[in-house]
Amino acid sequence: MKIVIDWVRCEGNGACVVAAPELFDIDNEDMLIVLDETPSEDKRAALERAVASCPRRAIVIEG
Amino acid sequence: MxxxxxxxxxxxxxxxxxxxxxxxxxxxxxxxxxxxxxxxxxxxxxxxxxxxxxxxxxxxxxxxxxxxxxxxxxxxxxxxxxxxxxxxxxxxxxxxxxxxxxxxxxxxxxxxxPRRLPFGGLAGMHVLRTRQDAEQLKADLDRQPARVVVIGGGFIGAEIAATCRALNIAVTIVEPLPGLLIRALGPMVSELVGNIHRDQGVELRTGTQAFDALADGAGRVRAIRLSDGTEIETDVVVVAVGVxxxxxxxxxxxxxxxxxxxxxxxxxxxxxxxxxxxxxxxxxxxxxxxxxxxxxxxxxxxxxxxxxxxxADESATTEPYTPVPWVWSDQFGLKLQVYGSTVLHDELRFVDGPTDDHKFVALYRRGGRLAGVAGIGKVRSLLGYRRMLEAGTSWDDATSATSASAQGTAQ
CATH class of the missing domain: 3.50.50.60 (FAD/NAD(P)-binding domain)
Incomplete structure (x- = not known):
C-alpha cells in the first residue's frame, strides 16, 4: 500500500492529519508531510478516512 | 433482551x-x-x-x-x-x-x-447552492458585468466577492451587521477579514440592509436600493443570506x-x-x-x-456524536480555517499575528474552556488547538500552552 499525493491539488488543509495523525503531519510552512509513504495494511482504515476527509481529494492509495 | x-x-x-x-x-x-x-x-x-x-x-x-x-x-x-x-x-x-x-x-x-429575500426574483438575481445555480451565475459573470452586488457577508458571500475580484469585476457586499463573518467569528476577526477585502478592492456596505431590487424595462435587475435610501447600480446580484x-x-x-x-x-x-x-x-x-x-x-x-x-442495536448504549466542527474558506489565496464552536463566545484572543500577510491564530473562550480557534495560514498551530478542543482543554491551559510554545519558538 502506497500513499500518493497530488501536490498540485494539496492545499495543506490538514484534514488528513486529523484523520490519520500517524501517517500525516503539517510543517511550519503549512506544507503536508507524509510520515510513512508505504504504511502497513493495518493503517488502511485510517488512510481511507484521510482520503475521504480531504476537501481537495489530493490523496490516492495505490495497492 | x-x-x-x-x-x-x-x-x-x-x-x-x-x-x-x-x-x-x-x-x-x-x-x-x-x-x-x-x-x-x-x-x-x-x-x-x-x-x-x-x-x-x-x-x-x-x-x-x-x-x-x-x-x-x-x-x-x-x-x-x-x-x-x-x-x-x-x-x-x-x-x-x-x-x-x-x-x-x-x-x-x-x-x-438558500434563504430568499422578500423582494427580488428578477432576471440577474442569483443564489448559489447547486451546480445549476453556479452555471447560471457563471454565465452572467462571463459577460464581465460592470458591478456585482452580493447581499450577505457570510462565508459564501465573502467567497463570491473574492471570486469576482479574481475575475476583475467590481463588487459590493451589502451586510446588515457591522462586518463580514461577524456573527460567526466576532468583531476582531471580522475587521481583519474586512480589511483584506477592502485592500483587494471589494466595496463593503456594512450596517445597512438591502431593501429592494429595482427592475429595468425588460424585467432585469438594474439596481439594489438600501435601507438608507441609496441605490447601487448593478445588473448581477447574488443573494447569500444563509440557508x-x-x-x-x-x-x-x-x-x-x-x-x-x-x-x-x-x-x-x-x-x-x-x-x-x-x-x-x-x-x-x-x-x-x-x-x-x-x-x-x-x-x-x-x-x-x-x-x-x-x-447499532437501538437498545444498546451508543457513543454520542461529539465532533469538533471544522470549516474552511478560501478568499484571495488565503485559507481561513475555524475549528470548534466560535459563536456566542465570551472572549476572543489573538495568540499569534495578525502578521503583515494577514496570518493569525485567534482563540475563543466560552466559560472556562477553549471553545474554538480560527486562523489564516498557521495550519500546524491550528491543528494543535484542535487537539486541545478534542481533549476539552481549559482556557487557562490553552492560553498558557500558547506562551510556552511561543517561547519555545523564540529560542
Whole structure:
C-alpha cells in the first residue's frame, strides 16, 4: 500500500492529519508531510478516512 | 433482551454529501442489504465547495465536481425525485411520483436551501447552492458585468466577492451587521477579514440592509436600493443570506422540525430514523450546544455516524456524536480555517499575528474552556488547538500552552 499525493491539488488543509495523525503531519510552512509513504495494511482504515476527509481529494492509495 | 431484527432496507432521503457518506459507510460496515437514495437533483452527488470559487472562475469544469462513488456499492439511486412525506410509525416514505417506499432504517439528509429575500426574483438575481445555480451565475459573470452586488457577508458571500475580484469585476457586499463573518467569528476577526477585502478592492456596505431590487424595462435587475435610501447600480446580484433546512416535507410527520430535524445526542430523530448534514440539529455534548452545523466536513462525519447508528442495536448504549466542527474558506489565496464552536463566545484572543500577510491564530473562550480557534495560514498551530478542543482543554491551559510554545519558538 502506497500513499500518493497530488501536490498540485494539496492545499495543506490538514484534514488528513486529523484523520490519520500517524501517517500525516503539517510543517511550519503549512506544507503536508507524509510520515510513512508505504504504511502497513493495518493503517488502511485510517488512510481511507484521510482520503475521504480531504476537501481537495489530493490523496490516492495505490495497492 | 429487547433485540431487534437487523434492517433490510435503509432509505436515504437526500443525494448529496451527507447521504452519499451514509451510504458508503453502510457498505463499509458490511451492510449487505438494500440501500435506496432519493435525491432531488437529477444528477449523482457532486462537491459544492468549488461552486463559489474554482467553478465560477472557470478553473474547474462542471463534470470534475462529481464525488467519487465506488462502482461496487450496489446503491439504488432515485434521482430527480423528492420525498414528500414520512410516516414515522409505519416507516414509509412517500415520493413526489406517488410511490410509497418502505424502510427499516432512514437517514434524513435533505440539506438546506438558500434563504430568499422578500423582494427580488428578477432576471440577474442569483443564489448559489447547486451546480445549476453556479452555471447560471457563471454565465452572467462571463459577460464581465460592470458591478456585482452580493447581499450577505457570510462565508459564501465573502467567497463570491473574492471570486469576482479574481475575475476583475467590481463588487459590493451589502451586510446588515457591522462586518463580514461577524456573527460567526466576532468583531476582531471580522475587521481583519474586512480589511483584506477592502485592500483587494471589494466595496463593503456594512450596517445597512438591502431593501429592494429595482427592475429595468425588460424585467432585469438594474439596481439594489438600501435601507438608507441609496441605490447601487448593478445588473448581477447574488443573494447569500444563509440557508433554511429542507424540512417542509416533514410537516405533519410528528418530528420536531422547528430548526432542522431535532435529534438526540446520537443523531436519532425517532426509532430507526437518523438525520445528518445541514438539516440535523442535535446536542453536541462536547460544546453544550444544540444546533445545526452547515459544514462540508460535518456532512461527511455525521453521514457516516448516522449509518453506524442505524446499524447499532437501538437498545444498546451508543457513543454520542461529539465532533469538533471544522470549516474552511478560501478568499484571495488565503485559507481561513475555524475549528470548534466560535459563536456566542465570551472572549476572543489573538495568540499569534495578525502578521503583515494577514496570518493569525485567534482563540475563543466560552466559560472556562477553549471553545474554538480560527486562523489564516498557521495550519500546524491550528491543528494543535484542535487537539486541545478534542481533549476539552481549559482556557487557562490553552492560553498558557500558547506562551510556552511561543517561547519555545523564540529560542
Amino acid at each position: 429487547a433485540g431487534q431484527a437487523p434492517p433490510r432496507t435503509i432509505a436515504i432521503a437526500g443525494g448529496s454529501l451527507a447521504g452519499l457518506s451514509a451510504a458508503e459507510e453502510l457498505r463499509a460496515q458490511g451492510f449487505g442489504e438494500s440501500i435506496i437514495v432519493v435525491g432531488r437533483e437529477p444528477e449523482m452527488p457532486y462537491d459544492r465547495p468549488p461552486l463559489s470559487k474554482q467553478m465560477l472562475k472557470g478553473e474547474m469544469a462542471a463534470d470534475a465536481l462529481a464525488l467519487a462513488c465506488k462502482p461496487d456499492m450496489d446503491i439504488t439511486w432515485r434521482l430527480g425525485k423528492s420525498a414528500t412525506g414520512l410516516d414515522v410509525g409505519a416507516r414509509t416514505l412517500t415520493l413526489d411520483d406517488g410511490e410509497s417506499l418502505a424502510f427499516d432504517g432512514l437517514v434524513i439528509a435533505t440539506g438546506a436551501s 433554511v433546512p429542507e424540512t417542509h416535507w416533514l410537516e405533519g410527520s410528528g418530528l420536531d422540525i422547528s430548526d432542522g430535524v431535532l435529534c438526540d445526542a446520537t443523531c436519532l430523530a425517532a426509532p430507526g430514523i437518523a438525520a445528518a448534514g445541514d438539516i440535523a440539529r442535535w446536542p453536541n455534548t462536547r460544546f453544550d450546544e444544540c444546533r445545526r452545523v452547515e459544514h462540508w466536513d460535518n456532512a461527511i462525519q455525521q453521514g457516516r455516524y448516522a449509518a453506524r447508528r442505524l446499524l
